[in-house]
Amino acid sequence: MLMPAAPVRRSLLLNASLEPLCVVSMHRAVLLVLTGKATVLEADDRLLHSERTSLPVPLVLCLTRYVHVPMRRAVPPTRRTVLLRDGHRCAYCSGPADTVDHVLPRSRGGRHEWTNVVAACSRCNNRKSNHLLHEIGWELSFTPRAPRGAAALLSATVRADPSWSPYLADGAAA
Known part of the structure; x- marks a missing residue:
């Protein structure tokens, strides 16, 4: 079994289209990579070791096959x-x-x-x-709108790792 060299992190999982899907545990990320269902796009400088193999700590993963995702419900304003x-x-x-x-x-x-x-x-x-x-006599400098995309859902549920920002940029700019 692979053991982390430092505290356990979470990984951002992208669809094959590079759309953010969800955040997965380190255990799930390693399983996806070892079974060939995902490839590592961003990795940490640390390594996960087992008896026969070592793997860089995955920060961002991309699925090798596209997965259809049904419409998600809107993120509530908190x-x-x-x-x-x-x-x-x-x-x-x-x-x-x-x-x-x-x-x-x-x-x-x-x-x-x-x-x-x-x-x-x-x-x-x-x-x-x-x-x-x-x-x-006040005015708003912008029109408030609901955020769009999977990035909005992710930002509402988990604190993003800095290495994820290039992959979350589309939804955050909305």
């Missing part, structure tokens, strides 16, 4: 996913954001959905309170 979408920047002052705000306040019928939620700093969130933007 504090973490909204902050990721907006780059941890306040939608009102562009400073560092630490909370989320409803553009149309919930007390005035606003819904908790991607098109109505933005990242905000505590100061702006408190100043805006339950007012509408035009009532206080």
